[in-house]
Amino acid sequence: MTEAMTLSAAPPRPVPAGEPVLEVEDLRTYFDTRDGVVKAVDGLSFSLKPGEILGVVGESGCGKSITSLSIMQLVPRPPARFASGAIRFRGRDLLKLGHEEMRRIRGNEISMIFQDPMSSLNPVLTVGDQLTEAVILHQKLGKRAARDRAREMLDLVHIPEPERRLEEYPHQLSGGMRQRVMIAMALGCDPSVLIADEPTTALDVTIQAQILALMEEIRDKLKTAIILITHDLGVVAEMADRVLVMYAGRKVEEADVVELFERPQHPYTRGLMASIPRLTAAEMETAPPRLSEIPGIVPSLNALPPGCTFADRCPHVQDHCRRGYPPLEPKRPGHVAACWESHRLPEWQP
Amino acid sequence: MLAYVIRRLIATIPIMALVAIFVFLLLHLSPGDPAVIIAGDFATEAQIQEIRQQLGLNDPLHVQFWNWLMNLFRGDLGTSIYSGLPVSRLILQRVEPTLMLTLCTMVIAVTIAIPLGVVAAWKVGTWVDRVVMTVAVLGFSLPVFVLGYALILGGSVWLGWFPVQGYTSIFTSFTGFLAHITLPALTLGLVYMALIARMTRATMLEVMNEDYVRTAYAKGLSTRTVLVKHALKNAMVPISTTIGLGLALLIGGVVVTESVFAIPGLGRLTVDAVLRTDYPVIQGVILVFSLTYVMLNLLIDLSYVLFDPRIRY
Numbered sequence A: 001m002t003e004a005m006t007l008s009a010a011p012p013r014p015v016p017a018g019e020p021v022l023e024v025e026d027l028r029t030y031f032d033t034r035d036g037v038v039k040a041v042d043g044l045s046f047s048l049k050p051g052e053i054l055g056v057v058g059e060s061g062c063g064k065s066i067t068s069l070s071i072m073q074l075v076p077r078p079p080a081r082f083a084s085g086a087i088r089f090r091g092r093d094l095l096k097l098g099h100e101e102m103r104r105i106r107g108n109e110i111s112m113i114f115q116d117p118m119s120s121l122n123p124v125l126t127v128g129d130q131l132t133e134a135v136i137l138h139q140k141l142g143k144r145a146a147r148d149r150a151r152e153m154l155d156l157v158h159i160p161e162p163e164r165r166l167e168e169y170p171h172q173l174s175g176g177m178r179q180r181v182m183i184a185m186a187l188g189c190d191p192s193v194l195i196a197d198e199p200t201t202a203l204d205v206t207i208q209a210q211i212l213a214l215m216e217e218i219r220d221k222l223k224t225a226i227i228l229i230t231h232d233l234g235v236v237a238e239m240a241d242r243v244l245v246m247y248a249g250r251k252v253e254e255a256d257v258v259e260l261f262e263r264p265q266h267p268y269t270r271g272l273m274a275s276i277p278r279l280t281a282a283e284m285e286t287a288p289p290r291l292s293e294i295p296g297i298v299p300s301l302n303a304l305p306p307g308c309t310f311a312d313r314c315p316h317v318q319d320h321c322r323r324g325y326p327p328l329e330p331k332r333p334g335h336v337a338a339c340w341e342s343h344r345l346p347e348w349q350p
Numbered sequence B: 001m002l003a004y005v006i007r008r009l010i011a012t013i014p015i016m017a018l019v020a021i022f023v024f025l026l027l028h029l030s031p032g033d034p035a036v037i038i039a040g041d042f043a044t045e046a047q048i049q050e051i052r053q054q055l056g057l058n059d060p061l062h063v064q065f066w067n068w069l070m071n072l073f074r075g076d077l078g079t080s081i082y083s084g085l086p087v088s089r090l091i092l093q094r095v096e097p098t099l100m101l102t103l104c105t106m107v108i109a110v111t112i113a114i115p116l117g118v119v120a121a122w123k124v125g126t127w128v129d130r131v132v133m134t135v136a137v138l139g140f141s142l143p144v145f146v147l148g149y150a151l152i153l154g155g156s157v158w159l160g161w162f163p164v165q166g167y168t169s170i171f172t173s174f175t176g177f178l179a180h181i182t183l184p185a186l187t188l189g190l191v192y193m194a195l196i197a198r199m200t201r202a203t204m205l206e207v208m209n210e211d212y213v214r215t216a217y218a219k220g221l222s223t224r225t226v227l228v229k230h231a232l233k234n235a236m237v238p239i240s241t242t243i244g245l246g247l248a249l250l251i252g253g254v255v256v257t258e259s260v261f262a263i264p265g266l267g268r269l270t271v272d273a274v275l276r277t278d279y280p281v282i283q284g285v286i287l288v289f290s291l292t293y294v295m296l297n298l299l300i301d302l303s304y305v306l307f308d309p310r311i312r313y
């Protein structure tokens, strides 16, 4: 198919079974700042299969949000630029699309929900207004049809009395309700990819569990592929099919969720896990584990050391670790990690 | 809402009372005896005394104040010393040009300044932004009368597009009205425009960093929709405050503009009254301006409801 044909308004071609819906390849999002080049995302590759939940974990500042905003092409350029990479969505490289083409994908085929539902909804527009906007724009629905659709979406996210809610303003809703509205808004056009950037971080623990359950339900019902960004390994353990661990703008480990939690190959991942308190499911609801305090801090992304970026904080560090950055290699079947010393790490005791 | 309006109206009573006292005392604390002025240069002491008696100037101050106040409530603002006509009639005759000038200025300024501010914010740091901001600074530093005469020179004398001076009522001839009002409205409006444009730009820059603006972009909305529907609506509360406060600025400008363009409005009436020390007229005009200003502020406060659903009265 030629480029021009793919760009036409025809419905997106179905993703062949087993093929990824989204493929990120060697993505580099750099910020040109007065203090030098900040390599917020530095050579990141991953893929996402239809209906899959990919957990992306890492401490704050390691490039998770910039990754998701890069996929949406919502990073401010300048100061940001894409130094390299491709983001293939249904066979098209998003980095090569024009403004208008990208607009047709945003909120339509790829949607995003954000961390803080308090500030992410427009305070001066009604819930109905904000819910109908995307379907009117992308699906060319009329006012009436868009409203019906909005009511349907509110039903889907289990908001009672949808008719009344449509007339209300965000400040009349609780935090959990608002995040439900955000999810409903993102799903209005039935996207094949939903990016959720710390969707529960700003919420109470009980509400967190409800929102996560809702997202899982949506994946099962609509087969939406979800990129679930979080700094909370507990959330990942419960929700994700596959996990990608990020450190300082790079992927340091990736595996299926069970494999990762049973045999973590990177000391950073181990550090994150060590801090999860062992809890029963009930305890998880009331006191979910938070990311460990691994001693030390994430290095400045504008002055990364030549060797392994985790070396300064690593309990297993060797001299040679500081000489070159470790390649991302398969350590076990379907399990990659970037660590010189992984074969010498002690057996992981969960 | 109604309760709030009533409460606000009641709250204006002490303000208006203070204004009334000030205006009343103006007459009695100012140099010059009104009876002497009215009587003219060649009056005898007896004639002056008689006028005093007529005007009630021999009564105790509080009695005078009470009578004056009661007359006010009846719509009687006194009689012009100069022309002998009722002040209320003089004011009514002059209201239209001033009202129209202010309205046109507001409309022109707001419709030009808000889009300019939005564009400057959108194109922040580019030459577009710099041009808009430079014009805004100029607008602040250019005195109204300089701009007024410059526009007369350019628009009327050289180009001949506009009449030099004067006023035509909108009820007489609409085109004549437009021709006469354009230059004065531009003159009066430049400072106002500069003020609103700067405020719009600053507020928009702030709002454009908000999370909900990012959400709007994430929906695939066009920049235009995001800026106008999502950002500007949020910016409107501070902007409308500026529009309201700026009106106070206009009142001073109205007087100068009307003089420059020879518009027979309240501003001219004020200037003439001051030159002739026609106290009853001065008093009347101040009262009208004050009342208008207080009411405008109330209207502005009420207008917030239109822009921000979180505000409830």
Ligand SMILES: Nc1ncnc2c1ncn2[C@@H]1O[C@H](COP(=O)(O)OP(=O)(O)O)[C@@H](O)[C@H]1O
Pocket (backbone or CB within 6 Å): A031, A033, A038, A040, A058, A059, A060, A061, A062, A063, A064, A065, A066, A067, A079, A301
């Ligand atoms: N506008 C910007 N200018 C410079 N650096 C930025 C900018 N935005 C983000 N960064 C940098 O990118 C890095 C990754 O940020 P982010 O993706 O938000 O991290 P997180 O993993 O917490 O979501 C951070 O170290 C931050 O300093």
Ligand SMILES: [Mg+2]
Pocket (backbone or CB within 6 Å): A061, A064, A065, A066, A197, A198
């Ligand atoms: Mg983040």
